[in-house]
Amino acid sequence: MSAPQTEVKARFAKFTATKEVAGWLFDFEVNGTKNTYASALFRFWDGFLSQKYATVSEWIADVKAQRRVKDDPVARTAWATDVKTFMKTHRGFGGRPMATASRELLSSSVKSFLRKWVDEELDYDFKIKYTVDEVREKRKQKAISVEEVRQLYQGSEEQP
Secondary structure (H helix, E strand, C coil): CCCHHHHHHHHHHHHHHHHHHHHHHCCCCCCHHHHHHHHHHHHHHHHHHHHHHHHHHHHHHHHHHHCCCCCCHHHHHHHHHHHHHHHHHHHHHHCCCCCCHHHHHHHHHHHHHHHHCCCCCCCCCCCCCCCCCHHHHHHHHHCCHHHHHHHHHHHHHHHC
């Protein structure tokens, strides 16, 4: 394992061990969901929020303060602006922009975390849409044929 991967794993372990993240993850009953959400929230923390906040609890306190602002919708949703900024600037493998599924996962994990620690009613519509490239790629995908469905069905009947 390379040194950078070891460092990232150590940062991830430290992040998930914080009382706030551990407390949030404790509520998940399905390990796959828990691990996926933890990973998405960590990428946001590690790649963006950790440059703004010293601790996760400091971020939570700031979002709570934002939510108390009643007459300024921009200030009230500054946490969502941070998420959108990360979505637009974060690059994945090969320098590609964040895929739609990753943006949906990120928004869901952040909202889940903040609902636990800030406000159960917290919500924000990120208006996530597929990119032109993603739509073109989906159009290229071939639909499953009737014969393939029949074979799958027959194969499932043969299973005990």
